[in-house]
Amino acid sequence: MAAGAHIIDGKAFAAGLRVRIAEAVPAFRAATGRAPGLAVVLVGDDPASAVYVGSKGKATVAAGMESFEHRLPADATQEEVEALLASLNADDAVDGILLQLPLPGHLDEQRAVATIDPDKDVDGLTPVSAGRLALGIAGMVPCTPYGCLLLLQDRLGDLSGKDAVVVGRSILVGKPMAALLLGANCTVTVAHSRTKDLPALVRRADIVVAAVGRPEMVRGDWIKPGAVVIDVGINRLPPADGAAKGRLVGDVAYAEAAAVADAITPVPGGVGPMTIACLLRNTLVAAHRRAGLADPEGF
Numbered sequence: 001m002a003a004g005a006h007i008i009d010g011k012a013f014a015a016g017l018r019v020r021i022a023e024a025v026p027a028f029r030a031a032t033g034r035a036p037g038l039a040v041v042l043v044g045d046d047p048a049s050a051v052y053v054g055s056k057g058k059a060t061v062a063a064g065m066e067s068f069e070h071r072l073p074a075d076a077t078q079e080e081v082e083a084l085l086a087s088l089n090a091d092d093a094v095d096g097i098l099l100q101l102p103l104p105g106h107l108d109e110q111r112a113v114a115t116i117d118p119d120k121d122v123d124g125l126t127p128v129s130a131g132r133l134a135l136g137i138a139g140m141v142p143c144t145p146y147g148c149l150l151l152l153q154d155r156l157g158d159l160s161g162k163d164a165v166v167v168g169r170s171i172l173v174g175k176p177m178a179a180l181l182l183g184a185n186c187t188v189t190v191a192h193s194r195t196k197d198l199p200a201l202v203r204r205a206d207i208v209v210a211a212v213g214r215p216e217m218v219r220g221d222w223i224k225p226g227a228v229v230i231d232v233g234i235n236r237l238p239p240a241d242g243a244a245k246g247r248l249v250g251d252v253a254y255a256e257a258a259a260v261a262d263a264i265t266p267v268p269g270g271v272g273p274m275t276i277a278c279l280l281r282n283t284l285v286a287a288h289r290r291a292g293l294a295d296p297e298g299f
């Protein structure tokens, strides 16, 4: 790796954000007599999802907020999932609702997510939240892309006029990331599996956000010298040499890209930890809005 490339420490940034969120909770408690509440719903027994849900619960409690965890079996029906979400919509102690994804294959994710009250949609995934983001109206912003934006602004300051390429067009990351970068006055291109000459396109970018879910797909010679590279991918490689687990890698060939980039997020320890910190941030914001208070400052 070239000396020069700055490694963006998402873990440290997220830890700092979580401290500031925890410091803001007592003022909310004093104003309302209660703590902000986050409900997380897990359907089925996907091991990675169970770990993420456990981490979210612990982080919520550590921030001084109320955590409500709901688990439904893998064979839960669409109606059961939607009935649980509707009951959380009606629960005044709940400011934020997150439905952990992916859902088991027989369930319709988009229909289930659309059941969530947009004012409690701390994952920013309902059609109303997506519409507000597209229109530039205050609302809830999906956690991972918001975390990427914070890391980019921390590194680059004003993003105005930067050429940004987002590789991937998922509802969870690619599409909202593009909307956020556009909102920050970048010139944004969204690339996907049908994009022609992807390496040439990425080579033009000042900012590259890789969110395709394909291990090390973005190569070092695709990166413009001095670009900032945000790697959203979290891919586990097959175990090597009798190891129990394979290595985690991103969607970017890290060592190659770090040799030319101005700055790059590592995997792990880059974007991943920002997801949970931004979920807490969104819960704090949702709680303030639901209580009729001004948005907390500095988030």
Ligand SMILES: Nc1nc2c(c(=O)[nH]1)N[C@@H](CN(C=O)c1ccc(C(=O)N[C@@H](CCC(=O)O)C(=O)O)cc1)CN2
Pocket (backbone or CB within 6 Å): 052, 098, 099, 100, 101, 102, 123, 143, 144, 172, 234, 248, 267, 268, 269, 270, 271, 272, 273, 274, 275, 276
């Ligand atoms: N409803 C949602 N579902 C999912 C989301 C989401 O934002 N909303 N995102 C992902 C999973 N996710 C949170 O849910 C998540 C993924 C990764 C991390 C993280 O901190 N990763 C670490 C590495 C962890 C490891 O060692 O395996 C890192 O990158 O450093 C946090 C949260 C899908 N589902």
